[in-house]
Amino acid sequence: MHSLPAHLKIVAGLLFIIVGVATSISNWQAFIGYFLVIGTVLAIAKLPVKKILSRATVEIPFVLFAFLMPFFGTGEKFELLGLSLYREGLLAGAAIIAKGTLGLLVAITLSGSTKAREIIGGLETLRLPALMVQIATFMLRYVNVVSDEMERMKVARQSRGFEAKGIADWKILAQAAGALFIRSYERGERVHLAMLSRGYVGVMPVMEKPVITKFQRFSVIALPACALLIFLFTNMIWSR
Amino acid sequence: MSDETPSLLIEGLAFAYPDGHQALFGVNLKVSQGECVAILGPNGAGKTTLVLHLNGIHPTSVGKVWIAGTLVDAKDKASLSKIRAKVGIVFQDPDDQLFMPTVGEDVAFGPYNMGLRGAELEGIVDTALQQVGMLEFKDRAPHHLSFGQRRRVAVATVLAMKPEILVLDEPSSNLDPASRRELADILRDLKITTLMVTHDIPYAYELCERSIILSGGVVVADGDTKTILGDSKLLSENRLELPVGFSL
Structure with a gap:
């Protein structure tokens, strides 16, 4: 996990997030799948739990905001545990939490398993x-x-x-x-x-390109591929 | 020896900053191959301004500068890149000099710009780091090194360009005594034409056989370091003095 080429990890993470964001929150079964997948990846990366939690704190303001959403809104209302909630607001709040957490976990996996220097190298390879x-x-x-x-x-x-x-x-x-x-x-x-x-003329030295094995390519593609499968599968079964 | 091309030749160099402040008023200097010359002078004497003329960072408007027989001409971009490969300037603050993420990449920066790649580049980087005793730190980030180590790496970044002349701006500033000693040992072993801008008089005495005093934008004294440092009147006129307890 830590030794995979950074640019492949960036692409895989980005694709995974895109699939996640494109999924409707009403298709909630898919999100269970996504979290299982990213949870497995986190487990493989063997990142310290403390590190994950401390980095996850950036999400707290968004979570607070999301919790407020069911109370302010328009449209259909319903009762839950004695509280009067808006259905639209609840769904939107849930979507923020689910998709936000998903994106955050991907970012934590990427930053935790890749040196900052390598991420920049990866972006360079991706022709930023x-x-x-x-x-x-x-x-x-x-x-x-x-x-x-x-x-x-x-x-x-x-x-x-x-x-x-x-x-x-x-x-x-x-x-x-x-x-x-x-x-x-x-x-x-x-x-x-x-x-x-020292002779700078506007071009920085380029790092040697890493050699990418087939296994590395395959293991990186696995992340977005799993997400896509879950997306299609849950759509087929529950959306009829 | 007299017909040998000098490493550095400066004739009548004068310079004024765009705001009108004139820093140099006609500097003449000739440095032969293999010489070590200390440039002494008070703050604001124009020492750093002089240094920035040596590789065309400041374009020469009045006067001329030659590096190993090549005229420094800021307008001639092709010759300027050759000049910059020949003049290795080690700046005062190593954090200004070390801008790449790792020590090895930083040392490679200069030779890379000169067109070297692959194994040849690696070899030069390793040799330069070896010369300053920092090879084992090749993959470290500059900010993880001590100040003295960073100063040594800064010297290596310049050595990697195989310069004709090494220019050191206050090499001993902010170093603890041991780092100062280690750097002196490294510099003494280099066997390369060296120009050393400094206030550290014992350092100049130890490393350079010849010294000049730059004051008010002109060279006011040029000669044997021991003779110059022995002239207490000359020193005090130029806001220089031997440290307490130091004798020649």
Whole structure:
């Protein structure tokens, strides 16, 4: 799982999500299948449960929003456990949770089993415009440098008695953000000088293309293929 | 030896920034092959400005610069790429110099741009990292290295281009004593024409037989390092001084 070529994983994940999103929520049996499939993949990837849960927290705001949806809406209403709910809202909320979680699990599997560097390499192989790949590469390289700089600025502020308490202090924080932006911009210029000094003419070195075995290709295709089968199968049986 | 082409020849180089601030007022300098020359001078003397003229980053408007007999001409793009392969500049902040995701890819960047590929490229990368004792860190990310290690990798990125002249901007700044020593040992073993911009007077004394003092945009002294550093009047006039307790 971890050794599969990144660009194949990206394509497979994307196809899987497309099939998932294209499925109507009323075809709920299909989603059980999808979750079983992605659950199996997660199990094969052997990602630590703690890591999965901590990364899944980004979904919390969406889940909260989805839970509100059955209470606000129009159309047909029905009673459930003494609550009066809108049928449309409930379905829409359920769709957000089911499809969102599905997409999130795919993203977690991809990011957990692939180094950030490899994901960028994969996007490059998939012919993402070179400029976007370069921007992503530099972001990856300099995110630590900039966050260290931000941390040093924070320590410097605190050392001179500044503690952000309320909205009145936002001005200081905004100025610090501005200073950080200018510093990063100037660093960008220095990096560009260093690149020119080593013969940069607008093209970054290309990594050696990995050799892809038939088995790898097959095992990657398995993910979206399973989803597609489930989609067709459940549609055939229950939608009549 | 006198008819040998000098590694670096600068004649009457002057430069003013677009905002009108003039940094160089006619610099003359000749550096022979294999020489190590320290460029000493106070802050704002024009040292970094001079360095950026050596590979055409700053276009020369007044005066001329030759690298191993080739004129640096910012308008001639073809010759400029050759010049940039010959002049290896190690910048002060290694985070500016190391921009690729891994050490190995960064060292490969220069030779790749010069057209090398495959096994030949790999060999050059390994040799350059070996020269600075960083081969085992080839697959590591630069931000996982110590500052001293990053400085050494920065030197390797330039060595990989097999430069005619190595230009170091404040090589010993921010290094702990052991890293400073290790870098000095590496630099001493390189046997390559070196131009070292520095405030670190003991470092200049240790590594370079010849020194120049750049002050107010001109070369005010040029000669044997020991003689220059022995002239306390000359040093103090140019905001330089020997560290306390240091004797020649």
